[in-house]
Amino acid sequence: xxxxxxxxxxxxxxxxxxxxxxxxxxxxxxxxxxxxxxxxxxxxxxxxxxxxxxxxxxxxxxxxxxxxxxxxxxxxxxxxxxxxxxxxxxxxxxxxxxxxxxxxxxxxxxxxxxxxxxxxxxxxxxxxxxxxxxxxxxxxxxxxxxxxxxxxxxxxxxxxxxxxxxxxxxxxxxxxxxxxxxxxxxxxxxxxxxxxxxxxxxxxxxxxxxxxxxxxxxxxxxxxxxxxxxxxxxxxxxxxxxxxxxxxxxxxxxxxxxxxxxxxxxxxxxxxxxxxxxxxxxxxxxxxxxxxxxxxxxxxxxxxxxxxxxxxxxxxxxxxxxxxxxxxxxxxxxxxxxxxxxxxxxxxxxxxxxxxxxxxxxxxxxxxxxxxxxxxxxxxxxxxxxxxxxxxxxxxxxxxxxxxxxxxxxxxxxxxxxxxxxxxxxxxxxxxxxxxxxxxxxxxxxxxxxxxxxxxxxxxxxxxxxxxxxxxxxxxxxxxxxxxxxxxxxxxxxxxxxxxxxxxxxxxxxxxxxxxxxxxxxxxxxxxxxxxxxxxxxxxxxxxxxxxxxxxxxxxxxxxxxxxxxxxxxxxxxxxxxxxxxxxxxxxxxxxxxxxxxxxxxxxxxxxxxxxxxxxxxxxxxxxxxxxxxxxxxxxxxxxxxxxxxxxxxxxxxxxxxxxxxxxxxxxxxxxxxxxxxxxxxxxxxxxxxxxxxxxxxxxxxxxxxxxxxxxxxxxxxxxxxxxxxxxxxxxxxxxxxxxxx
Numbered sequence: 225x226x227x228x229x230x231x232x233x234x235x236x237x238x239x240x241x242x243x244x245x246x247x248x249x250x251x252x253x254x255x256x257x258x259x260x261x262x263x264x265x266x267x268x269x270x271x272x273x274x275x276x277x278x279x280x281x282x283x284x285x286x287x288x289x290x291x292x293x294x295x296x297x298x299x300x301x302x303x304x305x306x307x308x309x310x311x312x313x314x315x316x317x318x319x320x321x322x323x324x325x326x327x328x329x330x331x332x333x334x335x336x337x338x339x340x341x342x343x344x345x346x347x348x349x350x351x352x353x354x355x356x357x358x359x360x361x362x363x364x365x366x367x368x369x370x371x372x373x374x375x376x377x378x379x380x381x382x383x384x385x386x387x388x389x390x391x392x393x394x395x396x397x398x399x400x401x402x403x404x405x406x407x408x409x410x411x412x413x414x415x416x417x418x419x420x421x422x423x424x425x426x427x428x429x430x431x432x433x434x435x436x437x438x439x440x441x442x443x444x445x446x447x448x449x450x451x452x453x454x455x456x457x458x459x460x461x462x463x464x465x466x467x468x469x470x471x472x473x474x475x476x477x478x479x480x481x482x483x484x485x486x487x488x489x490x491x492x493x494x495x496x497x498x499x500x501x502x503x504x505x506x507x508x509x510x511x512x513x514x515x516x517x518x519x520x521x522x523x524x525x526x527x528x529x530x531x532x533x534x535x536x537x538x539x540x541x542x543x544x545x546x547x548x549x550x551x552x553x554x555x556x557x558x559x560x561x562x563x564x565x566x567x568x569x570x571x572x573x574x575x576x577x578x579x580x581x582x583x584x585x586x587x588x589x590x591x592x593x594x595x596x597x598x599x600x601x602x603x604x605x606x607x608x609x610x611x612x613x614x615x616x617x618x619x620x621x622x623x624x625x626x627x628x629x630x631x632x633x634x635x636x637x638x639x640x641x642x643x644x645x646x647x648x649x650x651x652x653x654x655x656x657x658x659x660x661x662x663x664x665x666x667x668x669x670x671x672x673x674x675x676x677x678x679x680x681x682x683x684x685x686x687x688x689x690x691x692x693x694x695x696x697x698x699x700x701x702x703x704x705x706x707x708x709x710x711x712x713x714x715x716x717x718x719x720x721x722x723x724x725x726x727x728x729x730x731x732x733x734x735x736x737x738x739x740x741x742x743x744x745x746x747x748x749x750x751x752x753x754x755x756x757x758x759x760x761x762x763x764x765x766x767x768x769x770x771x772x773x774x775x776x777x778x779x780x781x782x783x784x785x786x787x788x789x790x791x792x793x794x795x796x797x798x799x800x801x802x803x804x805x806x807x808x809x810x811x812x813x814x815x816x817x818x819x820x821x822x823x824x825x826x827x828x829x830x831x832x833x834x835x836x837x838x839x840x841x842x843x844x845x846x847x848x849x850x851x852x853x854x855x856x857x858x859x860x861x862x863x864x865x866x867x868x869x870x871x872x873x874x875x876x877x878x879x880x881x882x883x884x885x886x887x888x889x890x891x892x893x894x895x896x897x898x899x900x901x902x903x904x905x906x907x908x909x910x911x912x913x914x915x916x917x918x919x920x921x922x923x924x925x926x927x928x929x930x931x932x933x934x935x936x937x938x939x940x941x942x943x944x945x946x947x948x949x950x951x952x953x954x955x956x957x958x959x960x961x962x963x964x965x966x
Contacts, residue, residue, distance in 0.1 A: 253439040254376055260433040261372040262401030264426065266506075268369075269294055270409045270499055271422055272334060272362045278862030278956070279341060279833060280350055280802075285598065285715045287488065287498045288481045289351055292594035293358045294366065295477070299587040301370030305378070306584060314379055318441040321368070321375060325434050328364035332427040333420075336361060346832040347804055349715050351599065365430065372433070373398055376440065406503045410962065418957030461574050466585050472569040473589025474596070475618050476562035480505045481597040482611035483558045487551055497961075504559045512566035521571070524564040525622045529687050531557045532615065533677045540669045541662060547889060561618035568621065606711040607718055616692050622684035639679070640689040647672040647697030655704055668701045709815060712805040719805055721815045729753065729920050732784045732809065732816065737855055739806075740784020741920050742816050750822035752789045753920035755855075755885060761911040761926035764944075765848070765883050766790045768937035772879060774847040777825075780834040780863075781852035781885075785810040788823035797827040798841070800834040807831060835868055838875055847877045852885040854893060861961070864893070865954045869900050873931075881936075882929040887922075891964045895950020897927045903953050907933045909945040 273290045280286050308317045340357045344350060377398075413422055484501045511518060519527075535553040538545070574582055601610040647668075654668035672694050680687035709721040709730075720733040723744075732740035741753040756762045766774075775795055779787050782801040791797050801807045807829055813820045819827070830837050834853070849872055853860055862868060872882050886893040894910060901908035906929045913924045927948065930936045939945050952963050 253436055253443065254379075257376055257433060257436040257440055258373055258398045259401040260429060260436060261369055261376070262398045263405040264429055264433060265366070265369045265373075265405075266402045267405040267409060267413070267422075267426060268362060268366060269502075270406075270414075271419070271426065272358065273498065274414075275334065275336060275419060276354065276357065278835070278860070279336075279344055280354070280715075285351075285485070285602075285717075286354065288485060288594070288598040289354050290358060291481060291502075292591070292598045293355055295587070295591045295594045297363065297367050298370045299584070299591050301367055302374070302584050302587045304367075305371050305374045306581075308375065309378060317375065318379070321371070322434075322437065322441065324364075324368045325372075325437065328368045329427075329430060329434065331361070331364055332430060333423040334361055334426075341836075344832070344836070351715060372437070376437070379440070402506055403503065406499050406506065410499055414958075415960040415962065418955065420957050461581070465572060465574070469569065469572065469582065469585040470589040470592065471617075471621065472565045472572070473586045474593045475565045475614055475621070476505060476508065477590040477593025478597050478610065478614045479558050479561055479593075479618065481594060482608070482614060483554050485597070485608065486554060486611060500555065501558060504555060505562055508559060508563040508566045511563060512570045517567070519563060521564065521567050524560055524567065525684065528557070528560045528564060528619060528622065529677055529680075529684075529691075531560050532619070532691070533673060536673050537670060540665050540673070557615065561615065564622065565618060602713055602715070606713050607720075608713075612695060616688050616695075619688035619691060620685060622688075639686045640693040643672060643676050643690040643693040644697045646675060647694050648700065651698065651701035651704075655701065669698055672697070710809065712809060714803070714805050716803040716805070719803075719809060721809060730816070734806075738922070739855070740786055740810075740816065740818075741922075742784060742786070742818060743920065749817055750789050751920075752786050754786065754922045755887060755913075755924035756786045756789075757913070757918070757921045760913045760921070760924060761928075761944075762787070762790070762850075762883065762885075762924075764911070764939060764942070765881060765926070765928055768939055769848045769881055771937065772847060776846045777848045777850070778838070778841070778846045778875070779850040779852065781850075782806055782810050782829075783852065784816045785818035785823065787850060787852065788818050788825075788827065791823050791825035791827070793824045795825040797823065797825045798830055798846075799827060800830050800832075800837055802831070802833050804831055835863055835871060838871055841875050843874055844877050844880075846875055847880045848883065849876055849880070850883045850885070854884065854886050854891075855888060861954065861959050862956065864896055864900070865956050865959065866900060866903055867956045869904055869929075873904065878931065879935045880930075884927040884929075885924065886927055887924045890966055891961070892966050893964060894925075894927070894948055895952040896954060896964060897929075898948035898950040899953040901929055901948065902951060906931060907936055907940070908948050909936060909939050910948050911945045 269290065273287055276290070277286050308320065312320065336357070337360065340353075340360065343353060345353055417425065480501045484498055487501075488497045531553065535550070535557055538550055538553060569586065597610055601608070650671055651668040654664040657664060657667070659667075673691075676687065676690035676694050680690055705724055705726060707723045707725075709723055710719075712719045717734055722731050722733065728745060729741050729743045731738050738754060743749055743751055743753065752758055752763070770792070774792075777791070777795060777797045778800060779797065780800040782799050783806070785799075788797065788799075799807075809815050811819055811829070834851075851863065851872075853863055869882075876882055884893075884897060886897065897908065897910075900906075908927060908929050910925065910927045913926070928936065928939060928945075933940045952960075954960075
């Protein structure tokens with residue numbers, strides 16, 4: 225990445241001998257160019273991803289796939305710089321690069337071609353569609369930007385400027401541009417500038433960069449002939465080192481995407497959630513390659529297992545603390561693991577002659593990490609086990625101080641088996657005890673985890689294998705009371721259907737959120753459960769709608785199909801669902817029978833993003849539109865904008881109702897729904913259905929919109945329903961997740 229290249233140029237400069245002192249203007253233009261290049265490079269990533277996100281239902285995998293694309297182009301940029309530096313003079317390099325910069329400017333400002341939007345796949349994976357769209361939209365500018373910073377630093381190190389021998393100020397300027405752009409996007413740019421405005425500002429910044437580079441090239445003309453010839457020296461690099469470079473770059477890259485997916489699945493797939501792990505990733509690069517080490521390798525090696533045990537303990541005991549604390553601990557584990565890997569990478573840097581190759585291998589490791597998480601893991605793992613697997617891999621590469629004796633080797637071999645047996649044995653004991661669940665969890669899970677940590681304090685390899693054995697041994701205990709009937713994983717996430725002998729209903733899970741509950745008793749199988757109880761908010765909404773002679777219903781966010789139990793034979797229902805996996809699960813009677821046995825009305829399944837597909841519906845067709853896509857999984861922000869509401873209203877009958885299910889663990893959506901209703905002069909009411917003792921009924925929050933109070937019927941005067949509070953408005957160009965965080 226960027227910091228690695230800046231260090232490369234700083235080290236490479238030791239091979240040159242500047243002839244004379246350069247001008248102040250040279251340093252100024254180089255600093256401006258480096259700052260602009262780094263800022264534009266790290267700004268365009270969340271910018272273009274946010275433009276594409278609405279087209280794919282807000283899925284967290286959108287960002288992971290984008291990162292694979294960015295890493296691949298970064299690798300291509302590194303290879304391009306290496307080729308230029310080997311085969312061309314600085315003057316020729318400048319001519320070639322300036323030409324490419326100008327050609328790339330022809331695609332600005334960024335736009336999404338209508339033909340590409342129309343080609344979004346609805347039945348298969350959209351990964352390759354997304355990669356091709358990224359290439360068409362942003363590929364050329366990103367490629368030339370990825371090569372600009374290392375190329376400029378190489379040119380400056382060959383100049384006559386007095387700082388050419390020690391260009392660390394450029395290292396600081398480049399990092400400042402990267403970090404500033406990353407942090408400015410969620411906290412400054414996204415809340416204050418619309419996407420279209422950002423696009424124009426970005427294009428203007430690109431033109432400033434081109435002008436600045438032209439100035440750099442002009443000033444370098446007098447120094448081009450001053451290059452010294454570097455005499456090759458034999459400093460061979462072992463193949464084992466190359467493999468280890470790739471591994472050390474692979475681990476942080478994979479962990480970055482793993483922790484991003486974990487957070488985005490349960491919060492929202494928005495730039496703020498993407499940028500925090502990416503910023504930490506960049507920060508570990510800066511710290512690792514810095515001369516002053518704030519955290520020595522030995523300390524990070526100790527902090528990694530400690531942070532893992534703390535996180536494990538918190539997830540095992542589930543104390544009544546904010547979920548943000550758990551998210552914070554995940555980020556700490558990632559930060560420590562990434563810093564340790566990058567620091568080892570910095571310590572293993574080869575002789576300056578091999579630095580171009582060195583950084584190419586680093587880029588290769590980064591790309592492989594992205595490919596593994598975004599493309600390979602969803603195909604080979606039914607659940608996101610790549611995240612803990614790579615954490616174990618990070619533990620495995622820690623500096624080892626273990627004894628090399630036969631006794632030590634025997635201990636390393638036997639300990640994982642011991643940890644596995646201990647975990648299984650304690651699990652059996654815990655399950656047979658008549659103790660509270662937390663006590664059982666402490667015995668079955670925390671005791672073996674603490675044992676592994678305490679026994680292996682000075683034995684990193686043993687800790688890694690012991691941790692793997694503990695995780696493997698805990699699976700039977702974690703699944704003891706629950707049977708998983710099916711697991712479906714694709715671009716949009718992981719769905720699980722679970723059953724239990726001790727419970728009277730079956731559950732549908734997406735991540736850690738329940739999306740459907742059905743009674744197993746044949747006499748109660750058609751009873752609406754979870755967030756959809758007949759005596760709850762949705763039941764009241766259907767009562768009001770049916771009194772008007774409801775004929776057509778649109779329901780987005782299928783889940784298990786529970787809402788279909790409200791259908792009547794003389795109605796027509798359209799289910800809008802972006803994920804083909806959930807459509808398959810809900811339609812399969814061996815898992816849920818809400819659609820097959822309990823949906824009385826003729827119904828149609830419409831695959832694809834609800835907003836895109838609703839455009840094709842007949843105007844004013846629906847008497848009721850149910851928007852159920854905002855529970856505790858990733859929130860599709862594009863379904864909560866003024867433009868989205870305009871679309872819903874165009875498809876809603878004059879006296880129709882628009883219902884939103886806004887139960888969410890992390891986001892308070894009430895101020896947003898309130899602002900949207902006010903902006904459209906709509907009548908809006910909210911009902912919070914608190915937890916009940918009724919089996920299978922969950923607490924929920926529902927909001928209903930209508931064009932006038934009369935259309936609300938009895939809801940307008942029911943004491944359970946109240947007016948909304950807040951005045952936040954999102955548009956397709958502007959949304960700010962920070963304003964909604966609980």
